[in-house]
Amino acid sequence: MSIATSTHPTVDAEAAQTRGQIHLGVFFQGVNFSTVWNAAESGSQTEFESFRRLIQTAERGLFSAFFLGEGLRLREHLGAIHALDVVGRPDAGIQLAALAAVTHRIGLVATQNTTFHEPTALAHRLGTLDLLSEGRAAWNIVTTDNAWTGENFRRGGYLDHADRYTHAEYVVNTVKALWDSYPADAPADSPDAAAWSAPGTAESVVTADRYTSVAAVSRVPRSAQEHPVLFQAGDSPEGRDFAARNADVIFSTHSAFEAATDFAADIRHRTEAAGRPADDLKIFPGQEFILADTEAEARDKARWVRESQVTPQTALAFLEQTWGRSLGEFDPEGPLPDIPSVAEQTSETRGTGFHGHRAAEQIASWRALSEEKGLSIRQLVIHLTSGRGFVGSYSGVADELLRYAEAGVVDGFNVTPYLVPSGLDDIVNGLIPELQERGIYPTEYRGETLREHLGLRRPLTRRHLA
Amino acid sequence: MSESTRPPFVIGVELDGTGAHPAAWRDAAISPRESLSPRYLARVAAEADRAGFSFLTLEDAPVTPETAAPDAPAGSQLSPRPGVTARLDALQRAAYVAPLTGSIGLVPFADAVYVEPFHLAAQLASLDIASAGRAGWVVLAEEFPGAAEAVSWLPAAGDDLPREATDTAAVSRLIWDSWQDDAVIRSVETGHYIDPERLHYVRYRGERFSVTGPGITPRPTQGHPVVFGRADRVAARQLEVAFVSAAHPTIVAERALELTGQVPRVVAELEVVLDARGERAAARLARLDAHTPAHTPDHTGGVSARGRFVGTAAGLVEHLTEYADVVHGVRLLPAVTDVDLPEIARAVLPELRRRGLFRSPVAGDTLRDTLGLDRPSNTFEAARAAEPASHPEREAAIR
Ligand SMILES: Cc1cc2nc3c(=O)[nH]c(=O)nc-3n(C[C@H](O)[C@H](O)[C@H](O)COP(=O)(O)O)c2cc1C
Numbered sequence: 001m002s003i004a005t006s007t008h009p010t011v012d013a014e015a016a017q018t019r020g021q022i023h024l025g026v027f028f029q030g031v032n033f034s035t036v037w038n039a040a041e042s043g044s045q046t047e048f049e050s051f052r053r054l055i056q057t058a059e060r061g062l063f064s065a066f067f068l069g070e071g072l073r074l075r076e077h078l079g080a081i082h083a084l085d086v087v088g089r090p091d092a093g094i095q096l097a098a099l100a101a102v103t104h105r106i107g108l109v110a111t112q113n114t115t116f117h118e119p120t121a122l123a124h125r126l127g128t129l130d131l132l133s134e135g136r137a138a139w140n141i142v143t144t145d146n147a148w149t150g151e152n153f154r155r156g157g158y159l160d161h162a163d164r165y166t167h168a169e170y171v172v173n174t175v176k177a178l179w180d181s182y183p184a185d186a187p188a189d190s191p192d193a194a195a196w197s198a199p200g201t202a203e204s205v206v207t208a209d210r211y212t213s214v215a216a217v218s219r220v221p222r223s224a225q226e227h228p229v230l231f232q233a234g235d236s237p238e239g240r241d242f243a244a245r246n247a248d249v250i251f252s253t254h255s256a257f258e259a260a261t262d263f264a265a266d267i268r269h270r271t272e273a274a275g276r277p278a279d280d281l282k283i284f285p286g287q288e289f290i291l292a293d294t295e296a297e298a299r300d301k302a303r304w305v306r307e308s309q310v311t312p313q314t315a316l317a318f319l320e321q322t323w324g325r326s327l328g329e330f331d332p333e334g335p336l337p338d339i340p341s342v343a344e345q346t347s348e349t350r351g352t353g354f355h356g357h358r359a360a361e362q363i364a365s366w367r368a369l370s371e372e373k374g375l376s377i378r379q380l381v382i383h384l385t386s387g388r389g390f391v392g393s394y395s396g397v398a399d400e401l402l403r404y405a406e407a408g409v410v411d412g413f414n415v416t417p418y419l420v421p422s423g424l425d426d427i428v429n430g431l432i433p434e435l436q437e438r439g440i441y442p443t444e445y446r447g448e449t450l451r452e453h454l455g456l457r458r459p460l461t462r463r464h465l466a
Numbered sequence: 467m468s469e470s471t472r473p474p475f476v477i478g479v480e481l482d483g484t485g486a487h488p489a490a491w492r493d494a495a496i497s498p499r500e501s502l503s504p505r506y507l508a509r510v511a512a513e514a515d516r517a518g519f520s521f522l523t524l525e526d527a528p529v530t531p532e533t534a535a536p537d538a539p540a541g542s543q544l545s546p547r548p549g550v551t552a553r554l555d556a557l558q559r560a561a562y563v564a565p566l567t568g569s570i571g572l573v574p575f576a577d578a579v580y581v582e583p584f585h586l587a588a589q590l591a592s593l594d595i596a597s598a599g600r601a602g603w604v605v606l607a608e609e610f611p612g613a614a615e616a617v618s619w620l621p622a623a624g625d626d627l628p629r630e631a632t633d634t635a636a637v638s639r640l641i642w643d644s645w646q647d648d649a650v651i652r653s654v655e656t657g658h659y660i661d662p663e664r665l666h667y668v669r670y671r672g673e674r675f676s677v678t679g680p681g682i683t684p685r686p687t688q689g690h691p692v693v694f695g696r697a698d699r700v701a702a703r704q705l706e707v708a709f710v711s712a713a714h715p716t717i718v719a720e721r722a723l724e725l726t727g728q729v730p731r732v733v734a735e736l737e738v739v740l741d742a743r744g745e746r747a748a749a750r751l752a753r754l755d756a757h758t759p760a761h762t763p764d765h766t767g768g769v770s771a772r773g774r775f776v777g778t779a780a781g782l783v784e785h786l787t788e789y790a791d792v793v794h795g796v797r798l799l800p801a802v803t804d805v806d807l808p809e810i811a812r813a814v815l816p817e818l819r820r821r822g823l824f825r826s827p828v829a830g831d832t833l834r835d836t837l838g839l840d841r842p843s844n845t846f847e848a849a850r851a852a853e854p855a856s857h858p859e860r861e862a863a864i865r
């Protein structure tokens with residue numbers, strides 16, 4: 001792998017400016033039951049207009065990025081397609097290309113795994129998005145390795161779980177080599193030039209690991225931000241180290257203040273250990289915001305959101321993952337099932353990322369909790385799943401975010417809106433002005449590219465690495 | 467064509483690069499670098515949309531343009547691009563122009579061999595949904611040097627290419643059908659967002675690829691995006707629009723006749739060089755050929771030759787009137803987009819409309835509406851209606 005040798009100052013004034021600032025991204029569509037689809041305000045999850053409305057609202061609110069997640073096999077529950085949550089999504093590369101045409105500054109982040117996409121296809125499609133958006137593309141690198149997803153692809157489940165990040169690193173390095181191989185200024189800048197592009201414009205990139213090999217010539221020049229910004233989502237120690245070596249931004253689940261503080265310390269340590277300045281890797285936890293004019297109204301709204309998310313059927317399905325069998329005969333508004341589980345592990349809903357505590361232990365602790373607090377099945381599930389998110393008045397939540405900004409434990413949050421397409425309206429109309437008043441939110445887009453707006457240094461591949 | 471309900475005559479336009487002639491970039495209003503910009507793409511697509519073309523096509527290949535079609539080798543589906551080293555993904559270019567256009571069909575070329583059909587089907591479905599039903603796909607299946615090495619799969623050659631492309635098209639249709647149109651039910655009563663009975667496993671196991679399904683994207687607006695291609699590259703039964711290329715309308719007519727009954731629509735490919743900007747077409751062509759010679763149309767009617775019209779706008783109107791008698795449409799390839807597209811828009815399409823030979827699509831039309839093609843029924847839905855309990859396994863039996 002060839003690495004460019006241009007040197008770059010370690011302390012970058014531009015980059016330092018982002019300290020104490022909170023950025024916002026939007027993650028669409030949310031995972032599991034986070035999206036409320038059964039309310040009067042719930043719009044289409046499929047039509048382009050929903051996406052357009054959501055991203056244009058985000059851009060009005062100076063959001064940094066619009067994320068599309070990826071799931072390459074529909075989730076299953078107890079052997080059938082899971083029917084209770086929003087399902088059906090567009091291809092990220094296509095949808096973001098269309099959205100590039102109706103936006104001007106917001107970043108466009110495609111979640112793409114390194115296992116079932118070929119490196120050349122990733123380089124080409126993400127590079128295309130970067131040119132179509134004039135430097136606003138990003139790649140959220142994920143490492144799906146399961147054979148169950150592989151059944152939709154020619155290689156099947158070819159990758160060992162233990163190798164997911166070594167292969168990912170090979171894929172990322174190959175993609176970067178392809179991006180680096182085609183200089184932005186190689187195509188002629190005049191129709192009178194001697195040739196369409198400079199001689200020897202893109203060199204062949206040849207790489208291999210134990211799973212695959214690539215010999216390819218790139219056909220996308222570098223963009224206004226050189227190449228797409230790299231996000232990473234993955235939480236294991238290997239995942240964090242991978243991010244520390246390769247990513248510009250890490251998308252985490254650690255949004256509560258203490259957890260965010262610990263996570264930031266861990267990530268900064270790993271980033272420095274990887275030979276980078278501690279602030280080189282930005283941290284964006286995923287988060288839900290439930291907001292209203294007053295604290296009391298927000299709490300009422302949160303109750304409504306939780307009850308809409310955790311329907312009676314969803315409550316039962318949640319328990320069924322642990323019991324490992326249908327609980328259809330139990331009343332979701334009644335007490336916990338008085339039967340033992342059939343599953344050793346809590347892994348019955350595939351594609352959700354649940355892993356497992358032993359079912360019996362889990363059930364015992366839930367039973368104790370529900371007896372102590374007098375909770376029905378549904379109330380228990382609401383109780384277990386409602387810890388996340390900021391719930392409060394606009395000014396109250398703005399004060400909460402001020403605390404994060406002052407402590408410097410996150411660089412931003414990735415909002416999962418519980419309603420589509422209106423789910424960002426509260427944030428943009430009510431919260432952002434409060435954040436701006438406190439001096440912790442951008443008042444305009446900085447620069448023209450995503451890299452500039454996030455205050456990132458030049459791409460790692462273009463910096464001198466020891 | 468003598469049927470009483472004659473299908474509409476359609477006119478498409480190719481917009482890749484800066485034109486179909488290998489020296490087009492020298493006469494373009496913009497530089498090669500700018501030809502890759504979203505502004506240029508948006509400008510020409512909006513111009514074609516305003517002009518009232520039925521559809522636009524965007525050539526593409528899995529390797530660099532110069533290696534994909536260096537000098538129009540016999541039988542290539544692509545325009546020659548000697549010296550051109552960059553090209554953006556055509557599916558994404560089509561998606562980019564979707565919100566910027568209102569009625570024109572969006573028909574990218576996409577390789578059907580060195581591709582994961584599961585991804586390709588989702589991409590085409592997404593394009594169809596984002597464009598409110600204006601998507602098509604030109605199935606590309608050629609022996610591109612270096613394409614196999616770029617993905618480290620076994621190379622395909624000879625007869626394997628059309629076989630592979632046919633499987634990819636057939637499985638794509640199954641993936642589109644894996645969601646019934648009414649799969650999303652949002653039943654508050656049952657808590658079901660989807661009816662799982664209306665989603666289907668594809669369960670395709672082939673020699674070179676497998677797909678279990680269902681797809682990740684709901685069934686596209688048109689049921690299936692319209693499948694275009696050449697009958698020597700993909701089995702005719704997978705095609706809804708077959709391109710034919712020949713130097714002379716009489717040969718085009720023969721080919722069209724051969725395809726009658728096999729493919730619903732036959733569209734002839736025609737390069738266009740018009741009198742423009744005070745310069746005669748022949749002089750323009752000579753000047754372009756002096757820069758980079760284009761392949762000469764093969765008057766013996768060899769497979770490779772595309773028809774080419776060199777002359778006035780009025781002459782092109784007469785020429786297309788002849789075509790209207792023998793095929794269902796044409797795909798025009800302007801020699802230089804910046805020069806020939808405005809001429810066609812100004813003096814050719816309006817005259818054909820005036821004569822009642824051609825009708826431009828209007829906002830809200832799907833590409834199927836424009837072509838007069840039915841929305842395809844759903845394989846799984848039909849099977850379920852016939853035999854409600856069956857879940858057919860498809861063991862490479864789709865050919
Ligand atoms: C916040 C977050 C979001 C994620 N989003 C996706 C996604 O959209 N698609 C996907 O396939 N995996 C997603 N993942 C999964 C990760 O890429 C990764 O495969 C998984 O976390 C296992 O890696 P780990 O062992 O390092 O955690 C996400 C993970 C996190 C933490």
